[in-house]
Every structure is written in structure tokens, then in C-alpha cells.
Amino acid sequence: MSLTRRQFGAISAATFMAGMPRASAQNAPIKIGAVNPYSGGMAQYGDEVTRGFELAVDWVNAQGGVIGRSVEIVRGNATSAQEGIAAVEQLVGRDKVDILVGTYVTAISNAASESALNYNKLYWETNALARDLTDRGLPNYARSGPSSNEFAKRSVEGALELVAAKLGKAPKDLKIWMEHEDSAYGTSIVKEQERLFKEAGLTTGIGSHSARAIDVTDSILRAKNANPDLWMSTAYVTDTNLLLRAARDQGFKPPAIMLLGVGDTVETLEALGKDFLEGILLVSYPRPDVNPKFGPGAADYLKAYRAKYSRDPIAPQSMNAFVGIKILYEAIKIAGSIEYEKVIKAAASLDKPLGTYEAGYGAKFDAKMQNSRALPVVAQWQGGAVKAVYPKEAAAEGVSIVNLPRS
Amino acid sequence: MSNLEQRQAFRQTIVVKSLRQELPICALVVAALLCVVFLFAGDSFTLNILAATFLYAGLATAWNIIGGFGGQFSLGHSVFFAIGAYTTANLYLSFQISPWLSLIPAMGLAAVVAVLISWPVFRLRGPFFSIATMAFTEVALALAMYFDAFTGGARGLSIPFRLGFGNMIFRDRFSYALLMLGYFAITLVVVAAIARSRLGYCLQAVRDNDEAAMASGINVLQTKLQGMAFSAALTGAGGALFLMYVRVVDPPALFSLFDVGVKIALVALIGGIGTIYGPLLGALLVIPLENLLRAELGASVPGGNLIVLGIILVLTAIYLKRGVFGTLQHAWLWSRRRTT
């Protein structure tokens, strides 16, 4: 295929620079375009994910960069699929980034990564959840973090192994109600949960609600009718808070509650108070509190975050993003280049065991370039803090399960 | 009417333009835009913005038929937009029908649905009509999320990338810019034709005083329905093109009040409601500005771009009711009054 002017320019510049005397990180920095929502309702999470990116950039620059070049982040704001395309145009066309990373929202990642392919740029996904993103088989796309399937899987494991044991019931006898918000995020997770539960021989009750609902008491009443042992919910922050408050108001007290994806931040703590939350199970990205053997360096990550941003992490999405970029660096190092085909190939060749990175992840990409060794953990609210409890290895020293069944 | 207005109206009737006189102007406008596209060939960042601009210019021009000329401020055009997108998506994914061919059923279905839901709603006046159209959008959104057979539900539908003119899928932004320009050109010609036709005059009569129009023998409801049908059909076509451009759609994106429903009306308003070229001007002003604001401001001040857009909307509603084009036109007419 004939070269575009930009490609020709890039190759000649690279050749020219290769011939120059080597001075570490003196070469043009690698520009990474971060596609995320930085305005609108998701702004907070877009920011948080990018903070993880920025910490990863600081980390690698302190070591002289990767393949001899320093790294910098350029932000591309996108709150919808259409804006995702525009963001890629801006980042590639105007800001001349080399690699694209993202993205807190699936639909944006979907459109932006296809746009990136037009420019032969790598799109490295750290956070977006939908399984479709990797199932598509896009040649420039890889996901370093867990997908919705891993969240579903971990929640089902937590239910069948952890909750069943604590409630003194055989896993098959567990009565489960799964509540979800009705957008793609909640629907895809619940679908996979349903499938996994069916495989294990359970039937489950399912309820859905709109994330924008003014009132969710009806969802709680329906769940209450089903009298479940375990009530699971996949939703956003505002409606999760609403559901929990409605549960409290209606006297809905299932022996176990498990929240997926959200409910693990200070926003929920402020709304419900630590006494109500005590013992509620959470399925979320690993946090810096995990056992250092499980997630080496997690405590250092926390220190670095506090030093740079003068506050604690808002959500565990940032450490997930941080680790994702670290895995990207590995792939770039092996590939020796930032061209997407080489990086994808190098990533596919990675084989790091679980427990290599701060979040307890390893690196082993399956045929669709989904990292099969990136898994969320089951955590629990304990005394107003979120502590990992499952898998056992993730739990820090002295952490055990509390308040299950809920009193 | 005051003396001044009478003389202005008389001046205007002398120079009533027929479609034949209007077409060269349309051609000139489209040719100018074509030059702009060629000017930026190779700069995909700008071409992308141009493509979005032309798409919204077309959508706003289509809206203008019923909104500007007809005076019925529909804020629910996203329903027709979505029908166009979903029809094309389903025909493409299930039957591999080319989007070019799907345009016909997409437009037809949008027009039919428009007539069906507007028929009862047109008896409402002013803001009640707008609120009703917004209520329809809410209903359609909820139904689209719940009944996922045709819409893919919350997950939406995505068109896999298969290059080809027949598929209306292109690699470069240049082709998309031309595609959207073509869409705008067609809507422009249709609107020019309507504006200079009996339907156009009936619509404006209904807008200005529907009781007098009825007294003059105009079938008010039929006029409104015809206008709505044309408007919806063209909006549906825009939805189909949008689908092939972004290739991933879900109900929140298609039925979005701010990105579609209100934005179309906003663009027409800022440009000039009730003028043929006003919506184009509105799109040229709003869409690139919005992109620029989002890129520059959106990251540092979350929502900053929407704050500016909101302020512009408020100021336009207060001071520039006729929109930029309308105000200029009005000023030009007013300045020529002395030479009667």
C-alpha cells in the first residue's frame, strides 16, 4: 500500500533520528492520546482513569521512558460515540499522538477504536467493559483490564463459594435476585451472570430499572417478594444509593447483598452511612488495600497518588488504568516500536502470572486480545473502608469476612 | 400592519422568487461548500467537523419545514432520526441491503410514523405541542430500550467495518464530508421547492394565523401533516447516514434530547427559523464552535462547552429571534425601505 505523506515523514524522521547519537529520552516523546469523557456525567470517572494513566507515565519517565523515549498524555474529550470519532481526529490529526488509550464508556471505545484503525494506530483499552469490544476482532485493539464477563464470573464465584458457605446453604439452594440498570452496562453483566448461574443449576430472579428513575421502591418490593438469600445489583452510583435507601425504608433485609461495579466509593458511604453498609459485598477493581503478595506495589501506588493529587483515589478504576498502561509498556518494549501490529503481537506473546502487577493482574491475552489474567475482586465494606476479601490471596493480613449473614 | 410593513410586504411580493430563480442560488451555495471541502482535503480533523456540520445543516433544514415555515416547534424529531437509523441498520444486518436502497423505506417509515403521531398532537398549540413531542421522545426511548428485537435494546446495534461504496462505508473523512454535503444539498433543494410552492405558503399562513388561514380555505391539519411528513422523511434519511457514519448506535444516543432533538431546533434557531439558508448558517456557526469548545474547554472545565452553548442559546432566544440569517435579511430589507 502506498505511503501517505505522514507515514513517509514518520519513517524518514525515524530513520534520521536512529542515525543520531543516542541520548536516552532525548528522542521525540511517545504521545499517548487518552480518549475519555471529561465533561458530562462521567467526567469524574474519565478524570480518575486518566489520573491512573498519568501516574503510569510519571513512573515510566522516572526510569528513562520506554524504548528510549519519554511518554506524555494528551486528553481527547468524548462523551458519545460521535464525539469519540471527533476526539480521535483531534488527537491523531491535530495533536499527532502515537497511541490511543481509553476509555471509560463502551460506546465511545467502540467508535473511537474503529476510527483509530483508519490511521493504523493502536487502541489500548484499560477500562471499558463490554465483551463485544474484544469479540469484534479489531486488529488494533486489546484490553488489559477485565471485561464484563470477568465481573459477572467473579460475582457468581463470590455467590456460590463465599455466600453459600457463610449462609450455611448448598450453592444450588441459594435464592438469588439480580437487579440491574437497563443500559448496556447493567444488561450485559446480568446476562452473563444468568448464564453462569444456570450452568451451576440455579434459577434466578431478575429485575431492571432505569438509572434515571425518581423512585425505585417498586424494584425493591419485587425483590422483597422473591425473598432472596442474596440480592445482587449492577447499577450506577445514584441509583445504587437510591436502591439501598429504599431497601432500608422498606425493611428489605436479605441475608446478603452484593453490589457490582459501584457502591464502593465514598459517595455511597456518605449516603448510607458505614453502619448500614457494614458487610455489603462488592465486586470491583482491586484497590491498594490488597495483600502485597497478591498485588505487589499497590501500597506504593497509593503513596504516589496521594503525593501527586493530595487526596485518596476516588475509585479503583485508576489503579486498573495504571496497571493497564504498565502492561502496554511491556508490549512496546518487546515490540521495540509503537506500530500497532508489532505491539499487538508482542502483547499476545506476554505470559506474566497472576500477581505480577499492583492490581494482582497477570498478562496473558486470549485469541481476542482480552487479558484473561485481569480479574476483579470481591470486597466488603468493613468499618467504613472497602477491604478485599476474595479470593483469599487478595485479602490483606488479618482481614476476614464480617457480618454475613447480615444482622 | 403598519405603513412601513405594508410597503415592505409589497416589495417582497414584487420579487417573489419561483423555484427556478432560487435554484441557481442553491447551486451556488452548494458549490461554495464543495470548494471548502476540497480546500481541507487531507485534513481529516476539519473534514470530520465539516461532515458533522453538513449533517446537522441537513437535519436543521429538514426540521425547518415544519418548525420554521410551519411554526410547529417539534422537539421530538429524534424519533424520526432513530427510525431512519434503525430501519437502515436492520435491513443491512439482516438482509444485507445496501444503505443507499434502505433510504427509501427509512424515509417512508419515518414519514408514516410522523403522520400517525402528529395527527392527534397537532391540535395542541405552541408549547403544549413541544412538550407533547418531548413526551413522545421519552416513550420511544423507553420502548426502544425495552423491546430489543429491532433496536438491539440498550446494547444498540453496530455495523461492522466493511469497506465499500455500496455499503456506504468509507475509510477517509473526505468521502463522508461529500456524502453529508450531498444530503444537505438534497434537503436544501427540497426545502427551496417547498418554500416556493403552495405547500410552503400554506405552512407560513398557518404559522402566522391559523384561524385566518382556515378562513381562506386552507386545510390546516392537512397542511401541517404534509409538512411534517416531508420533514420527518428527510430527518429519517439523516438518521440513516448518521448510522453509516458512526456505525454504532444505541437508544440514548439516538433519542438524546441535547444531541439530537433540541440541537436540531437550536441550530435552526441560531441560523434563522423560516429562512431557507438560515439552518445552514446555524450549523456552520454552532457545530465547529461546539467541537472547538469541547476540545479546548471540555477537558479543563467539565461541561464548559455546554455552558457556552447554553449562554449562546439564551442570548439568541432573547436578542436574535430571527437567527443570524433572519436578522441580516431583516436588516437588509429594512435598509432598502427608503428606496421604495
Place this chain on the structure above:
Amino acid sequence: MAEFVNVLAVGLLLGGIYSLISVGLNLIFGVIRIVNFAQGEFVMLGMYGAFAAKMALGLDPYLAVGIVVPSLFVLGAVIYRMILMPLQGEAMMQVFATFGLLMVLQNVILALTRGTTYSVNSALSTMSVTVGPVQIGLVRLIVLVAATAVTIALGWYLKTSLQGKAIRAVAQDRKAALLMGIDVERTYMISFGIGTALAGLAGCLLSPLYSMSPQIGINFIMPAFAVVVLGGLGSVGGAYAGGFIVGMTEAIAGFYLDPALKHAVLFMVFIVALLVRPAGLFGHAGAQEVGLREQS
């Protein structure tokens, strides 16, 4: 049977919430016929005001009412003066202007808070009252009581006080009101201010119930219009009833049909009501034309 009673109770309390949210819009749109799409944002501002009062002064939301409500009155009066007064009689431009206002208010709060969700808890948040077979959260009960009290107070005010009568006069016929010596512009400004102040009151009282985010305003505005239209334009009691119609519809549809569809059911009912009786159930027929007459 107990279940049905529970659903009814939920609907009743929800109706209280909707009535409270809509009472301000009822005054602004129902009585003085200004289309205000930003009304939901004023409720949101009331909520954030309660939050700010808690953070800065440690006030319980119920006490913060004393600060938030007057502030929102002033804000409303200012907004009326600057934005809506020039648009008198132009309903469609009011739609656009208030939409722009919606965008500005929502995103200013977003810019200030960067999108973090806040919660405000009152000392009363966790208390509930048992009435027969149903448990009712105290906060919701207070909302219901407040909605009733405000409705009665507003109705009394409009009917008997001089300023209230001025408001009604101005809404019925501007020119005649002017001829009677009423300062029309001032009256409109005061009415709008009262409307936004009532929205602020709703925000404060609702703040213990909802986790507030800048987007919450949009969730309120469409149901609020449904309430005002369903209940009856120009009828304060009608809007009160409208709140319960909406609340009941949602509660029953949500429980017996599907929570994901209740929104659709509500708006279909709304559309049917708009078509069949646009003046609302308790408004007098033709009420929807009042105020629009002046525009031709």
C-alpha cells in the same frame, strides 16, 4: 392485599414528591404561563444548596430551608428580569431560553463539583413510621405533608392576599391588570421568584432522599410538566392531584408491569391526557388557551 396497600402507600408518597416538585412549576407555567424548562434545575440547586449549607454551616437540610428558599427567590427574580421579561408572550422563545438556562445551570454545577455525587443526610433519614402493614420513611412522610401544606398555603395566598390576586389578574389579562394599576412586571417577577423558591424548598426537603448529581434536574422536569398538565393548568389543587396521579401510575405500573416500563406508561398516559383534555383534569376547559391568546 397487604402488598397492594404497600404499593398504594408507595404511590401516595411518590405523589407527594411529585406534587412538591411541581408546585413551583404549577405557579410559573400553570398560572402565569411561562414555559420554564429549567424548573428541574432549580430543584437541583435547592439540593446542592442544602448540601452547601451542611458543609459550610453544618445545618440539617430542614434548617437549611431558611437559607435556600430566600436565595432561590432572589435568583428566580433575577433570572426572570434578565431572561424572561424580554420574552413576554413568546412561548417558543421561552422554551429555547429556558433550555439554554438548563444547560448553563446543570453544567455550572458540574464544573464546580467535577461530577462527584453528593449526599446529604438528615438526623431524620433513618427513621420510619409504621402505619398498619406498611413502613413509611419519615423523610418521605415529611415531603407529603409539606406538599399538602404548600399547596394549601399557595391556594390561600393566590385567593385571598392582594399580591396573590394581582398574580391571578395578570395571568388572566395583562392589559386589564395594567389598567387596574397593577405593576405587571413586578408581579410576574415575584411570581417567578416564588416558583423558583418553591422549587428550592422541594430540593431541600428531597435532599435526604436522593444522591445528587448535576443531571438530576432533567429527571424531574418531564414528570413535573406531566403533573401540571394532568392535574390542571391554573388550578393549584389540580396540580396537587396531578402529583398523585403520576405517583400512583408509576408505582402501580412499576410494580405490576415492569419498573423499566413505568416511564413509558406514564408518558403515554400524559400524551393521552394532553390530547383528550389539555386543560387537565381539574382545570376549566380552554385553560390551555389562556396566555396564548396574547401572542397572535
